[in-house]
Amino acid sequence: MQDLLLLVFSLTLLAVVVGGLLVRPINAMHDRFASVRWALLRDFSPVLRRDVFVTDRATAHRLLVRGGAFCNRPPSSAASSVLSRQQHHNIGSAPYGALWRAVRRNLVSEVLHPSSRLRSHAPARRRALRGLIVDLREQSKSKPSGSGVVLAAESLHAALFGLSASMCFGDGVDAARVRAMADGMEDLIRSLVGLRVFAAFPALAELVYRERWSKLVALRRRQEEMYLPLVHARRRRGRSGEGEPLAYVDTLIDLMVPDGDDDEDSGASKRRLTDGELVGLCSEFLGAGTEPATAALQWTMANLVKHLDVQEAVRAEISSVVREDADEVAEEDLGRLEYLNAVLMESLRLHPSVPSVTRQVIPEDHVVLDGARVPAGTTVQFPLDLLALDKTVWSDPDEFRPGRFVSGGEGEGINLVAAAGSAGEIRMMPFGAGRRMCPGMGVAVLHLGYFVANLVREFEWTEAEGELAVDLAPHVGFLSVMKRPLRARLLALRRREGLIK
Numbered sequence: 001m002q003d004l005l006l007l008v009f010s011l012t013l014l015a016v017v018v019g020g021l022l023v024r025p026i027n028a029m030h031d032r033f034a035s036v037r038w039a040l041l042r043d044f045s046p047v048l049r050r051d052v053f054v055t056d057r058a059t060a061h062r063l064l065v066r067g068g069a070f071c072n073r074p075p076s077s078a079a080s081s082v083l084s085r086q087q088h089h090n091i092g093s094a095p096y097g098a099l100w101r102a103v104r105r106n107l108v109s110e111v112l113h114p115s116s117r118l119r120s121h122a123p124a125r126r127r128a129l130r131g132l133i134v135d136l137r138e139q140s141k142s143k144p145s146g147s148g149v150v151l152a153a154e155s156l157h158a159a160l161f162g163l164s165a166s167m168c169f170g171d172g173v174d175a176a177r178v179r180a181m182a183d184g185m186e187d188l189i190r191s192l193v194g195l196r197v198f199a200a201f202p203a204l205a206e207l208v209y210r211e212r213w214s215k216l217v218a219l220r221r222r223q224e225e226m227y228l229p230l231v232h233a234r235r236r237r238g239r240s241g242e243g244e245p246l247a248y249v250d251t252l253i254d255l256m257v258p259d260g261d262d263d264e265d266s267g268a269s270k271r272r273l274t275d276g277e278l279v280g281l282c283s284e285f286l287g288a289g290t291e292p293a294t295a296a297l298q299w300t301m302a303n304l305v306k307h308l309d310v311q312e313a314v315r316a317e318i319s320s321v322v323r324e325d326a327d328e329v330a331e332e333d334l335g336r337l338e339y340l341n342a343v344l345m346e347s348l349r350l351h352p353s354v355p356s357v358t359r360q361v362i363p364e365d366h367v368v369l370d371g372a373r374v375p376a377g378t379t380v381q382f383p384l385d386l387l388a389l390d391k392t393v394w395s396d397p398d399e400f401r402p403g404r405f406v407s408g409g410e411g412e413g414i415n416l417v418a419a420a421g422s423a424g425e426i427r428m429m430p431f432g433a434g435r436r437m438c439p440g441m442g443v444a445v446l447h448l449g450y451f452v453a454n455l456v457r458e459f460e461w462t463e464a465e466g467e468l469a470v471d472l473a474p475h476v477g478f479l480s481v482m483k484r485p486l487r488a489r490l491l492a493l494r495r496r497e498g499l500i501k
């Protein structure tokens with residue numbers, strides 16, 4: 001019944017909008033009704049929209065990297081965007097413009113800058129790693145008859161989420177609250193696909209999908225209850241003291257953003273972020289900072305379980321670089337672990353945890369495909385797995401073969417920025433490409449390298465049997481994750497008496 005209602009409504013709307021478009025050529029939209037039609041197109045795009053898929057690398061490079069300003073996304077299904085009718089914007093949902101520039105620049109330079117900021121969170125990374133090792137050791141001992149099989153997926157997620165929470169709100173957030181935030185985030189991610197209808201039909205969908213709407217409101221309220229007391233506490237205490245890392249939320253509290261669409265350099269008035277915007281941006285940081293990275297970490301460890309020779313080669317490389325009595329593989333060691341880096345590249349190529357990059361054509365864009373201008377409102381999808389499987393770039397592209405990224409391989413010397421188009425062509429783009437490329441790539445690769453190296457050094461990872469075996473089949477939704485969460489049999493390789501979480 002709900003679907004029928006939507007269908008009838010959509011067809012009526014389709015007739016109105018398409019009728020309007022037919023009486024004028026699409027590229028003559030700068031008339032006085034253009035903005036009305038554009039707003040309709042934008043709001044109802046998931047029903048009206050024509051999705052175009054770009055799977056060839058040259059076209060992707062032309063549109064995303066050389067195409068200049070083609071960098072808006074369709075209306076977002078992030079909770080704050082949906083609930084605010086696309087008024088509250090985080091980095092990912094903001095239209096290309098002054099607000100987007102201000103919030104993105106803040107994240108990149110105030111939190112993720114490698115030498116000046118990211119380094120200050122090293123103690124939080126070390127704590128997260130230690131907690132993870134203790135957790136995995138305990139699990140491997142306590143499972144039935146000491147079988148050593150652990151549900152690694154949950155432990156990896158908890159460790160990365162805890163780390164993101166401490167980067168976001170500062171150290172010392174109560175563990176129970178962090179767990180509650182992680183649960184809330186998982187609920188939200190699970191709901192995201194179903195929320196797309198709200199991005200499209202705010203008013204109608206609210207009426208039709210009442211249960212879904214109430215759930216969204218409840219999820220968001222829970223987020224506000226969990227995040228805002230932490231925000232207020234940080235606001236009261238002011239910027240952190242000498243030597244203490246700056247939390248993301250500190251930078252947001254201080255941030256002045258342009259009050260309108262005018263560019264911040266043009267002397268436009270500025271304002272502080274509202275509490276609603278703060279909650280949305282923190283939610284984005286926690287979600288974007290944890291979920292795709294956890295998926296990528298699982299995919300990498302799963303491949304190391306399936307390819308024991310590769311796992312052994314990673315361990316041997318670590319032994320050649322890190323002293324046996326060193327407590328951990330330190331962040332500074334990672335730059336010397338060339339084969340480890342090759343393993344990460346290969347895992348990101350074969351299993352991009354964000355399945356697709358999306359752009360939406362706006363009237364100002366001039367996007368041409370197959371010789372024809374693509375109409376405003378069209379959603380253009382770039383499926384990341386297909387783009388990274390091109391036989392003209394990779395031999396046996398479906399195979400997990402890290403050796404292709406070391407000396408003599410077709411990917412030798414290539415880094416992720418070059419692979420995503422800066423070297424003149426796209427070869428793989430797990431972090432997207434162009435101006436809206438993921439700003440968290442550096443920190444994500446740092447976390448992946450640090451955790452994978454240490455987990456391989458601490459444990460031997462082998463496959464369990466039957467239902468517990470590693471299955472590399474993906475479940476593709478909002479993210480591309482392992483359909484069967486990672487389990488493995490772990491054998492501790494190092495003496496760790498007295499290790500405290």
Ligand code: HEM
Binds near residue numbers: 354441
């Ligand atoms: C393995 C981990 C990660 C993967 C695979 C990943 C992937 C992506 C992809 C594919 C995009 C879309 C890019 C585009 O449209 O061209 C994106 C955007 C984004 N990512 Fe990540 N990401 C990861 C980790 C992170 C981390 C750690 C953060 C922050 C701490 C982050 C924050 C963001 C933000 C804010 C955007 C939106 C950027 C914009 O619209 O300007 N991501 N990410």
